[in-house]
Amino acid sequence: SVSLKGKHLLTLADLTKDEIMQIILDAIKLKELQKKGETHHYLKGKTLAMIFEKLSTRTRVSFETGMFQLGGYALFLGKDDLQMGRGETVEDTAKVLSRFVDGIMIRAYSHESVVQLANNSDVPVINGLTDDYHPCQVLADLMTLYEAKGNLEGKKLAYVGDGNNMAHSLMIGCAKLGVSCSIAAPKGYGPKQAIVERAQEFAKESGAVIEVTNDPKVAANGADAVYTDVWTSMGWEAEQEERLKAFADFQVNSELMAEADSEAVFLHCLPAHRGEEVSAEVIDGPQSLVFDEAENRLHAQKALMVALMAD
Ligand code: CP
Ligand code: NVA
Numbered sequence: 001s002v003s004l005k006g007k008h009l010l011t012l013a014d015l016t017k018d019e020i021m022q023i024i025l026d027a028i029k030l031k032e033l034q035k036k037g038e039t040h041h042y043l044k045g046k047t048l049a050m051i052f053e054k055l056s057t058r059t060r061v062s063f064e065t066g067m068f069q070l071g072g073y074a075l076f077l078g079k080d081d082l083q084m085g086r087g088e089t090v091e092d093t094a095k096v097l098s099r100f101v102d103g104i105m106i107r108a109y110s111h112e113s114v115v116q117l118a119n120n121s122d123v124p125v126i127n128g129l130t131d132d133y134h135p136c137q138v139l140a141d142l143m144t145l146y147e148a149k150g151n152l153e154g155k156k157l158a159y160v161g162d163g164n165n166m167a168h169s170l171m172i173g174c175a176k177l178g179v180s181c182s183i184a185a186p187k188g189y190g191p192k193q194a195i196v197e198r199a200q201e202f203a204k205e206s207g208a209v210i211e212v213t214n215d216p217k218v219a220a221n222g223a224d225a226v227y228t229d230v231w232t233s234m235g236w237e238a239e240q241e242e243r244l245k246a247f248a249d250f251q252v253n254s255e256l257m258a259e260a261d262s263e264a265v266f267l268h269c270l271p272a273h274r275g276e277e278v279s280a281e282v283i284d285g286p287q288s289l290v291f292d293e294a295e296n297r298l299h300a301q302k303a304l305m306v307a308l309m310a311d
Contacts (some may be wrong), residue, residue: 001306006124042306043102056270070302101123138169145291163189163192171196196210
């Protein structure tokens, strides 16, 4: 299995194509072990601090249960549980936590503060979502696509909706692995240009095509996977009303799925809003893999933690 000793996972740009692929393959093995009920205490005696500035269902429960299944222990630290909430610096928090735990997972607003945490930490830092990236989700997404299709290279993923943290991490992960990624977002809601260019650099090496359009049908055309996410992410609630209007033509429904490959799968990081970014018919229909995808958060993150934290 892959070793990422001494590294952090802040974005998938931190990993090579081979490292990402090896995490996916390790995750599939760990999934089998867990299904068979076989003990796999690869992180026996290790501890993970989990800092949450924003809410979470999947990330919290998958990291916490994952750590337990690996023989370790995870501490849930909500935003009101740490002195950081009353002004202790990120630097001091990183230095202190490093003396106690073997890894830190953080979900934060600012990506910069997570970079700062990592720069001051002696133990691996895992990004559990920032305003700009959600790399752990994309490990699970690519794993799910790999399980469904048998391989990744040359596949096409369409992302329809907000050019947010999910769009950014999908572009980078896909570009690394040779999966073409077409993003359709309304004008003014596209992904950050610097991140698109970064992904396009990686794509040159892998042969993937990374493109951004305002037309959902162009993105969905021939796609092997159609992906969407909420129109209003955590932290943007004040814009909800204007976003509902701006995204009205960007729903993933049966009509849009018909533009994709006939065997296309539907993916969503969840939580979802039926009737907004996706119709109930699609997310609850036969093409949807959203609950396998959610489950794979557990397996992919276990593989990631073993790679980062095992002796
Ligand atoms: N997909 C995801 O990260 O879900 P949570 O916000 O529930 O962790
Ligand atoms: N884009 C969403 C993802 C939630 C898992 C958010 O940031 O709220």
